[in-house]
Amino acid sequence: MNLKSTLVALILLVGLSSQVSAQQFRVLVLSKTAGFRHQSIPEGVAAVKKLGQEQGFGVYVTEDAGQFTDENLAKYDVVVLLSTTGTIFDEAQKAAFQKFVQSGKGVVGIHSATDTEYEWPWYNKMIGAYFLTHPRQQTLRLEVKDKNHPATWHLPDNWLWYDELYEFRDINPDIKVLINADESTYEPAKGNGPNHPMAWYHEFDGGRVFYTALGHVESAWKNEAFLQHVHGGIWYAAKGKLPK
Structure with missing residues (x-):
């Protein structure tokens, strides 16, 4: 390698090192589906990548649940389950995912992450609920119950x-x-009644979990309020920081 090539290689290496060191945390986005596949997945993936670029965190995207090994998951701070559906993990992958959460890491579930792994009780408790049904797409009033969370600070x-x-x-x-x-503002299918959660968080089995049921429609991923909602959920899952 001549001197010029060596200098170019060093410049590229320094630039890459600076980019990695500037990352606040690393996010693995899984959008594997074994059931219904949402048309909005490409928009969601692109939007989360853009959030990472703008907000200074690393985003790595896969459709391969084989990435869920102890060694590989150790590289990441947050797993985002972006509109996953059906049974997507084998037993070894389940064990690695559980260890990831138990090590104090974070999980973000988006939309049909609750339409996933129906035969895995740990997953049900972790993600917070299972999908039951939905009516036709409609406009409604969402009641923001808790604004003391980075996913809702900005919302009305x-x-x-x-x-x-x-x-x-x-x-x-x-x-x-x-x-x-607010089920009085639209026509539910079966309904959950007055206590109908659409976004939530909790600490679970050593880790942190945020879930939002929103994000089915492609246009959601161009809405600034929704993108801030997702960003706040990712940041909470990575950092676990809430105002005291």
């Missing part, structure tokens, strides 16, 4: 929103609800 008390509105079963009573659906 009453947030008018259009989306595919999930209803849930097997809701973990330990979740801390951030946003509630």
Whole structure:
């Protein structure tokens, strides 16, 4: 290698090292589906990548659950389950995911992350609920119940929103609800009643979990309020910092 090539290589290496050191934390986005596949997944992936670029955290994207090994997950601070569906993990991958959470790391579930792993009780408790059904896409009033969280700091008390509105079963009573659906403002399918969570967080099995049911429609991923909502959830999952 001549001197010029050596200098170019060193410059590239220094630039890469600076970029890595500037990352606040590292996020692994999994968008694998074994059931329904949402059309908004590409928009979601692109939006999370852009958030990482703008907000200074690393984003790595995969459709391969084989990435869920002890060695590989140790590289990351947060796993984002972006509209996953169905049974997507084998037993070894499940064990690695549990160890990841138990080591104090974070998980973010988006939309159909609750339509995932129905035969895995640990997952149900971790993600916070299972999907039950949904009505047609509609506009509703979202009631922001807790604004003391980075995912909701910026939101109004009453947030008018259009989306595919999930209803849930097997809701973990330990979740801390951030946003509630006002069922009087739209036509539910079966409904969850006055306590209809649409976004929540909790500490679970040593780690931190944030979930939002929003994000079905492609347009959501161009909405600044929603993107801040997702960013706040990722930041909480990575850092665990809430105002005292």
